[in-house]
Each structure stands twice: as structure tokens, then as C-alpha cells.
Amino acid sequence: MTPPTRPPEAEASRDSLDRAALRHPDSLKWTAYGPDVIPMWIADMDFPVAPSILAALHGRLDRGLGYHQLMGDPTLHTLLRAKLATHGLSDLPEGGIILLPGVVPGIYSSVAALTRPGDRVLTMTPVYHPFHLSITGQGREVAAVELLDTEDGYRIDWDGLEAAAAHTDLLLLCHPHNPTGRVWTHEELERLRDLVVRHNLYVVSDELHADLRFTDAPFESFAADPRVRGLTLTLTGPCKAFNTAGLGIGAMIGHDAELVKRVRAAAGGLMGHESALSVTMWQAALQGGGPWLADTVAYLRANRDFLTGYLREHLPWVRFHPVESTYLAWLDLRAHPQAGNIQNFLLEEARVAVHDGPTFAPEAFKPGVQGLIRLNFATSREILQDALERLRAALGEQAGA
Ligand SMILES: Cc1ncc(COP(=O)(O)O)c(C=O)c1O
Numbered sequence: 001m002t003p004p005t006r007p008p009e010a011e012a013s014r015d016s017l018d019r020a021a022l023r024h025p026d027s028l029k030w031t032a033y034g035p036d037v038i039p040m041w042i043a044d045m046d047f048p049v050a051p052s053i054l055a056a057l058h059g060r061l062d063r064g065l066g067y068h069q070l071m072g073d074p075t076l077h078t079l080l081r082a083k084l085a086t087h088g089l090s091d092l093p094e095g096g097i098i099l100l101p102g103v104v105p106g107i108y109s110s111v112a113a114l115t116r117p118g119d120r121v122l123t124m125t126p127v128y129h130p131f132h133l134s135i136t137g138q139g140r141e142v143a144a145v146e147l148l149d150t151e152d153g154y155r156i157d158w159d160g161l162e163a164a165a166a167h168t169d170l171l172l173l174c175h176p177h178n179p180t181g182r183v184w185t186h187e188e189l190e191r192l193r194d195l196v197v198r199h200n201l202y203v204v205s206d207e208l209h210a211d212l213r214f215t216d217a218p219f220e221s222f223a224a225d226p227r228v229r230g231l232t233l234t235l236t237g238p239c240k241a242f243n244t245a246g247l248g249i250g251a252m253i254g255h256d257a258e259l260v261k262r263v264r265a266a267a268g269g270l271m272g273h274e275s276a277l278s279v280t281m282w283q284a285a286l287q288g289g290g291p292w293l294a295d296t297v298a299y300l301r302a303n304r305d306f307l308t309g310y311l312r313e314h315l316p317w318v319r320f321h322p323v324e325s326t327y328l329a330w331l332d333l334r335a336h337p338q339a340g341n342i343q344n345f346l347l348e349e350a351r352v353a354v355h356d357g358p359t360f361a362p363e364a365f366k367p368g369v370q371g372l373i374r375l376n377f378a379t380s381r382e383i384l385q386d387a388l389e390r391l392r393a394a395l396g397e398q399a400g401a
Helices: 008-015 051-062 074-085 103-114 130-136 158-165 186-199 257-270 276-288 290-314 339-350 381-395
Strands: 097-100 120-125 141-146 148-150 153-155 170-174 202-206 232-236 250-254 328-332 372-376
Touching (some): 074 097, 097 257, 103 170, 103 232, 120 158, 141 158
Parallel strands (some): 120 170
Antiparallel strands (some): 097 250, 232 250
């Protein structure tokens, strides 16, 4: 694929980030740790929001902030339908899309509606932590199957999944997968669909990172195949691709409108509604955000490659697989003597804040990912390089150094 041409000002807005400006008191990412720490933990990008989105938000403020189209904003629904069709989610029925105040409420309400206390819910581990927290926090049991770390990258343990699938009614799937950065291939999705049909499982497919791919193939939703359409709820939102997590909005999509309704009803009035500004933001992202997104993905891909080259050259003992999507690298530092305390060690010695591996595993699997970290590389090349140099100085070129 030819890289998109970037106007120089777009590149400059990503290349010349001002740390003092980023560390404003509203930023959780930049204020959670000390003023000399480079924050590479929570999944926000350091880049400014797309100018077309900002313009739309300013325009929305001029129109007042009363209740918006709470029954489903028609413009956003039309834009979303067109977008989802490109992922293979065409022919959605009336009521097949509902807006949510975020993707996480969609995960929680699905677990509440589709399982009962004590039931097992299947997921793969490691995984974005609300997957297992939504299960244990609602009195269900996690049936987790570990992803296999192979020479070719993370792979699904099909035997493990098959065995666990026999004792559950619901699979929580992360596609693309946070934190390994895998984009499940057509072949893997087909095999998963076979399994889901064989065991008659419901699937919640969190596809929030779908627009941040470094692979050339078009994105294929899990529910793109009619065999699993009636069983699947897809979750998506604009916040990862457009860096708008503070506005909070998501969508639940299903070809079975009754299933969507049932899940929405399980949350009842507790869910709340998406905000007017978030609707405007998502409309603007879908209408005119494409070029900004293409530039951002190109920048992130170059950061990913820079990170890969740097680690291979200067920290060759760190095990990792370059991610196929997302700006979150999943790095295995278990060969280091400080692996048992790695997040604290890096904070203290490198002044770099990363996410600790065990965050992404249910209780029983936490020891297995102690010594792994998730590192957010969605920042300027200059800040990324500074962080990597700090890590190199703290960790040493050899694991035991
Ligand atoms: C896979 C995944 N799902 C959901 C979320 C959070 O979504 P929201 O903020 O819309 O609840 C994240 C945030 O990083 C994520 O990585």
C-alpha cells in the first residue's frame, strides 16, 4: 500500500509535541505520575484532535446543549451503517445499532444480560482488563484461555478454547486484540466461527481498535459471516482512532435487534446516554476524519517500526512481536532480574510509566505475565526516543547487566 502523502503541517502537529502543554491538569495520562515521568501507559494518543472534529465541536456549542436525538441520531446512524458495511456488517435491521456512553458499558451489560451469576464466561488472556473485570465484578467466573506466544506471534490455543467452550454460553473477543496487537485473520475468524456455531455461543466482539491497523487487508468483523450474525454483538466507537476518550461514546451492533434490545434493557436506566458533543464528534470523525486518520496510522506505523528497530538493536533480549494494530506494544522483559517488580523499577529508574502485564490477566493468570509490560507509543518520535533511551539506560543491553 502506498503511504498517504501527509501535508507538512499534519506531520508537524505530531512531531513537535510540547510536554509542558501535554501535562495539563485535565490529562490523566500526563498527571498520574511525577513531572519528570514520560507516561506510556493509558491508551490515549498525545496527538491533537483532528481540526475538522474541533471545528464541528465548536459549531455544536453554538447550537446549545439541550437533549440531542436520544432515540438514535439519524445522521450518525446513517454514517455508521455505511462504515460498518465496509467491515462486512451490512443489512443491519432497524434497531440493530444502539449508541452507548462507551464501549466498556457494552461489555458489562452484555455479561449481565447473557449470563447468570456463577456462569463461566470465555475469553483469551492476556486481554484488556475490563473483559475479566466485567465477569468477576458481576459474580461470574472467567474461563480464560492463554494466547500462545509462538515464533510467528501470538496464536489462539484452539484445543484450550474448544475444551473451555463446552462450559460457557458467551465468548468475549477482542479484535483487534489489546494488548498483543493481533488482527485476527480470515482463517482464524473462520475457525472461531466454526467453534462458536458448534457450541452455540453468544459472542461480544470488541472492535474498537479496528481503524488503527498496520496490515493492508480490509478489516473483517467477526460478524461478517451470516453464520454467526444472530449470535454476535459488535462493539465499536471512535475514541481510539480519533483520540477522543474523554468524550465517551460507543455503539452496540447486532443483526438480531431483539438481542441488542435485551442487552440494553439489562442495563436499564443505569447506562445513561451518550453526550451531545460525543455524537457531533463521531459524526465529524466519520464525515471528514479519514485523511487525519490515515496520517495518524502512518505516523504510528513509523513509530512501531522505530520501536522495533530500537529494541532489536539496543535491547535485543526483550521479546516481542511487532504489533499489527494499535499503538500498544506488548513487551516481555522476563529475562531481566527486576522482572518481578518491572513496572515500579521502570518508573523509579527510567522515569517511564508503563502498564504492568498482570493488569491484563485474570487472577490465576497474573503470575504468568509478571515481567511483561504494555507500552503506549502514540507520541512524537522525539518523546518516544527519549523514553526508549531511558529504558535502555535503566535495563541494560543485556538482561543481567
Ligand atoms: C479493547 C478496548 N475496549 C474498550 C476500551 C474503552 O472503551 P470506552 O472508553 O469507550 O469505554 C478500550 C480502551 O483502551 C479498549 O482498548
